[in-house]
């Protein structure tokens with residue numbers, strides 16, 4: 001049910017971006033960049049009811065987007081997308097993300113999925129609102145600690 005995004009998904013993903021993120025939506029060029037860009041993992045629900053994207057750099061995996069069509073929410077789609085993004089992250093120690101302080105559904109989702117607030121970024125969004133930076137430790141973190149302990 002969860003699969004990698006392809007360029008054939010571009011029109012549907014651009015429309016969903018616009019529906020979910022309005023003024024902050026990625027345009028077609030940006031969505032294409034996220035599908036093709038280095039270090040990216042872009043996954044979709046097969047029926048394109050949801051999608052999620054990470055960018056890995058060094059030991060940090062940034063969760064750049066996760067979104068589900070309103071009519072399909074609270075059915076576990078975002079959870080399954082996140083699970084797929086957590087596969088093969090062993091070389092990284094943390095997953096990070098930014099989320100608006102006013103985005104209660106996303107905050108509820110991230111807290112339910114073991115993310116904690118580690119910082120605040122003022123004036124992060126176009127409307128001037130602030131973002132919370134949230135973090136979740138990955139299995140690679142334990143391995144890195146063990147390696148350090150043995151050095």
Ligand SMILES: CC(C)(COP(=O)(O)OP(=O)(O)OC[C@H]1O[C@@H](n2cnc3c(N)ncnc32)[C@H](O)[C@@H]1OP(=O)(O)O)[C@@H](O)C(=O)NCCC(=O)NCCS
Nearest residue numbers: 065066067068073074075076077078079105106108109112
């Ligand atoms: C945040 C979002 C991706 C969650 O998607 P979803 O498919 O509904 O999430 P799931 O069904 O996997 O939810 C898993 C758990 O997260 C928590 N959760 C999800 N939505 C929630 C809400 N509105 N309020 C409180 N907790 C919520 C719950 O614990 C839920 O488990 P439950 O349904 O058994 O109670 C979705 O609301 C969304 O697309 N929002 C708009 C886009 C967005 O803001 N993305 C994040 C910023 S990039």
